[in-house]
Amino acid sequence: xxxxxxxxxxxxxxxxxxxxxxxxxxxxxxxxxxxxxxxxxxxxxxxxxxxxxxxxxxxxxxxxxxxxxxxxxxxxxxxxxxxxxxxxxxxxxxxxxxxxxxxxxxxxxxxxxxxxxxxxxxxxxxxxxxxxxxxxxxxxxxxxxxxxxxxxxxxxxxxxxxxxxxxxxxxxxxxxxxxxxxxxxxxxxxxxxxxxxxxxxxxxxxxxxxxxxxxxxxxxxxxxxxxxxxxxxxxxxxxxxxxxxxxxxxxxxxxxxxxxxxxxxxxxxxxxxxxxxxxxxxxxxxxxxxxxxxxxxxxxxxxxxxxx
Ligand SMILES: [Zn+2]
Numbered sequence: 001x002x003x004x005x006x007x008x009x010x011x012x013x014x015x016x017x018x019x020x021x022x023x024x025x026x027x028x029x030x031x032x033x034x035x036x037x038x039x040x041x042x043x044x045x046x047x048x049x050x051x052x053x054x055x056x057x058x059x060x061x062x063x064x065x066x067x068x069x070x071x072x073x074x075x076x077x078x079x080x081x082x083x084x085x086x087x088x089x090x091x092x093x094x095x096x097x098x099x100x101x102x103x104x105x106x107x108x109x110x111x112x113x114x115x116x117x118x119x120x121x122x123x124x125x126x127x128x129x130x131x132x133x134x135x136x137x138x139x140x141x142x143x144x145x146x147x148x149x150x151x152x153x154x155x156x157x158x159x160x161x162x163x164x165x166x167x168x169x170x171x172x173x174x175x176x177x178x179x180x181x182x183x184x185x186x187x188x189x190x191x192x193x194x195x196x197x198x199x200x201x202x203x204x205x206x207x208x209x210x211x212x213x214x215x216x217x218x219x220x221x222x223x224x225x226x227x228x229x230x231x232x233x234x235x236x237x238x239x240x241x242x243x244x245x246x247x248x249x250x251x252x253x254x255x256x257x258x259x260x261x262x263x264x265x266x267x268x269x270x271x272x273x274x275x276x277x278x279x280x281x282x283x284x285x286x287x288x289x290x291x292x293x294x295x296x297x298x299x300x301x302x303x304x305x306x307x308x
């Protein structure tokens with residue numbers, strides 16, 4: 001099956017600092033791994049700048065205004081303990097959100113059924129009114145909200161990053177037509193993501209302890225799929241973070257996944273998509289900080305998306 005690849009070189013110009021793990025080389029590692037794969041034929045898609053009106057589907061006007069008018073010059077501006085903005089960051093953040101919105105719209109127009117957005121900065125920690133954890137705009141939440149205008153009724157986000165997607169969850173809590181289904185390590189930063197009896201039916205969290213074997217991670221992830229299936233989405237968006245890889249330095253090697261485990265998880269998502277969404281899946285890069293593990297894991301994920 002054809003897979004579209006949405007990306008843009010502007011996202012290399014987000015430079016939070018030489019020491020920062022969320023660095024431009026991540027995007028290069030992903031795009032090169034995908035472009036070097038002889039068996040993959042990806043349809044190139046350009047990531048447009050997200051429009052203000054789309055960003056404001058999730059973020060209040062004053063927050064969007066504050067971000068879009070930042071002009072760091074030669075220095076970086078610090079937004080939270082982990083999130084920094086350089087001269088190229090505002091355009092990069094708009095391209096990152098714009099990529100996922102455009103992938104959703106192209107899916108809604110029937111042009112493509114599968115897409116992968118190779119983007120940075122990532123998005124799933126960004127709260128409506130606050131940048132957080134390397135994230136500036138809530139990329140997949142913005143796209144999920146935009147999906148409605150594109151004709152989708154119900155959208156499920158599946159998030160397999162090692163960290164909890166607190167920002168996406170915060171947005172979805174007020175929108176029963178959007179489901180957030182997420183696996184994360186717990187305890188781990190940002191501390192949220194443990195399932196509670198008070199969770200609304202559209203918020204489905206599952207946790208694995210530090211050091212869980214891959215088989216336990218798979219079993220826990222598998223438990224999310226019937227919930228996504230029962231929600232009967234007509235589009236699935238994946239928050240594809242690869243920092244549960246055993247070599248990841250930010251995930252602190254807390255989980256023990258290999259690239260093949262991400263392919264397995266992707267096939268499980270695709271199986272639900274075949275039943276519920278006419279196979280339509282939009283995936284967007286979140287974390288993953290060991291360059292080689294990231295490239296190989298993203299490649300395994302996209303190959304599984306292309307399997308059909
Ligand atoms: Zn992460």
